[in-house]
Amino acid sequence: MRILIIGAGVIGLSYGWLLSRDHQVVVMARPHRAEQLRAGVQLRLHRAGGRHCRQPLVGRYPPEVVTTPVDAELTLVTVDRLHLHEVIPAVTPLAGRTSLLFMLNHWDIVTQLRECLPREDYVLGFPGQIGGGRTDAGGDLGIEATLYRNGTRLEADTPAKRGALDTAVSALTAAGLSVRRERDMAGxxxxxxxxxxxxxxxxxxxxxxxxxxxxxxxxxxxxxxxxxxxxxxxxxxxxxxxxxxxxxxxxxxxxxxxxxxxxxxxxxxxxxxxxxxxxxxxxxxxxxxxxxxxxxxxxxxxxxxxxxxxxxxxxxxx
Missing domain, CATH: 1.20.58 (Methane Monooxygenase Hydroxylase; Chain G, domain 1)
Structure with a gap:
């Protein structure tokens, strides 16, 4: 499956790294970051385990990077709340061409998207299995985050969105992520x-x-x-x-x-x-x-x- 990730932050790159084991992942980033990303990102994902000592997942991820959207079966929008408005013009034309999944922390995302995307054209989720920050040093990009056993959430099935949701669940679970459905995802x-x-x-x-x-x-x-x-x-x-x-x-x-x-x-x-x-x-x-x-x-x-x-x-x- 080809997956487009819009948002090259901690969430986008961490999920992209995990998904890239089984899928072709393309990351869309702003032009001034593209070359830096192509040089690779050093990731360290600490696996939450309570009393059990579990080795972190460590690796260098050289994502395939684009600066404009490309065709994909699944598109994950993972920019943060403050920058969502900047990518909406690029995301809107993708409706109907890809399974469109918004995965970010948001107070009222339905209202923000109302004028540009019909509700049936996108799926809501939350990337709660990963949380952390960047460790950039000397121009070398790095991410240090925690990978939890659970926390990835998607909205519940509706007939209009079943195909998009099935695509998203298939990709996420294949990457070893655990998906839980929420009846009222926006709430x-x-x-x-x-x-x-x-x-x-x-x-x-x-x-x-x-x-x-x-x-x-x-x-x-x-x-x-x-x-x-x-x-x-x-x-x-x-x-x-x-x-x-x-x-x-x-x-x-x-x-x-x-x-x-x-x-x-x-x-x-x-x-x-x-x-x-x-x-x-x-x-x-x-x-x-x-x-x-x-x-x-x-x-x-x-x-x-x-x-x-x-x-x-x-x-x-x-």
């Missing part, structure tokens, strides 16, 4: 968006990653802010009752705070968050204010979320 994306968009504020408030892991007051405030974000999702009409972590957030805040602290303290989580934070801070900052503005639009009180705004607008972690 799932919105709820998931809260976690990344909020995290920068508590990190700054606590004074750093390691401090946040043990600061129960900061973690409790984070839980309260996440509840406010979930309320905004409900105001948008999203049924959050079965979309994690919304159900867990209904537990007493002090109990959820303990769980958050344990999650952040895990080596896999720490490595992923810090690596992403090193290059993705602007995306996190934009997401924070995007959710806050939505709360204002729907009249949802967000006092805790809003309290982080001065820090997020101009702070830096220590």
């Amino acid at each position: 799932w994306l919105a709820v998931h968006y809260l976690q990344q968009s909020l995290t920068l504020g508590p990190l700054l408030e606590a004074g750093g990653y390691d401090r946040l892991c043990t600061d129960r007051d900061a973690l409790r405030r984070m839980v309260l802010a996440l509840r406010e974000g979930v309320a905004v999702c409900r105001a948008r009409g999203i049924a959050t009752g079965r979309i994690q972590p919304a159900p867990l957030l209904r537990l007493p805040a002090r109990i959820v705070a303990v769980g958050l602290g344990r999650m952040f303290a895990q080596a896999d989580t720490r490595r992923m968050v810090l690596a992403h934070l090193a290059h993705g801070r602007e995306e996190w900052r934009a997401g924070f204010f995007e959710v806050l503005e939505a709360g204002e639009h729907f009249g949802v009180p967000m006092p805790v979320w809003d309290s982080y705004a001065p820090l997020v607008a101009g702070g830096s972690t220590r």
